[in-house]
Amino acid sequence: MQVSNEVGAFERLFPDGYAPAACPSRTVLEHVTSKWGVLVLVALVDGTLRWSELRRRVQGVSEKMLAQTLQTLEADGLVLREAHPVIPPHVDYSLTSLGSDLVKRLLPLLEWILEHAEGITGHAS
Numbered sequence: 001m002q003v004s005n006e007v008g009a010f011e012r013l014f015p016d017g018y019a020p021a022a023c024p025s026r027t028v029l030e031h032v033t034s035k036w037g038v039l040v041l042v043a044l045v046d047g048t049l050r051w052s053e054l055r056r057r058v059q060g061v062s063e064k065m066l067a068q069t070l071q072t073l074e075a076d077g078l079v080l081r082e083a084h085p086v087i088p089p090h091v092d093y094s095l096t097s098l099g100s101d102l103v104k105r106l107l108p109l110l111e112w113i114l115e116h117a118e119g120i121t122g123h124a125s
Contacts, residue, residue, distance in 0.1 A: 031076055032102065036061050036069040041078065041095070042110055045103050048082075048094040078102060 011017065019026075031037055036058065043049065043057040055066055070093060073079040078099035084090040095103060117123075 031072050041103050044095045048092045
């Protein structure tokens with residue numbers, strides 16, 4: 001039996017050999033990979049959008065869930081909310097530099113999912 005001295009991917013991420021339940025990465029992972037979190041982040045990849053534009057791009061999201069998702073992603077420093085002092089209110093949403101860096105990494109995952117979703121679920125998207 002040959003023993004490898006290479007450290008595996010899991011061990012590189014979690015040197016103690018386990019993914020601790022109290023690790024802050026779990027909270028970030030939950031926010032980023034939530035159903036709406038990924039879609040909102042990717043919707044913002046090409047630039048700034050207003051609320052109604054985001055809602056159109058992310059079909060099926062309720063107003064409540066969009067608001068919660070945007071608040072969470074803003075609190076995490078991934079989305080920037082810019083309110084303009086005009087009537088009626090005008091609010092723009094965009095990715096922060098941290099959010100842009102994250103989306104660059106999410107896009108290959110989303111591309112893979114879109115490529116394989118029909119075969120996995122048996123339903124056309």
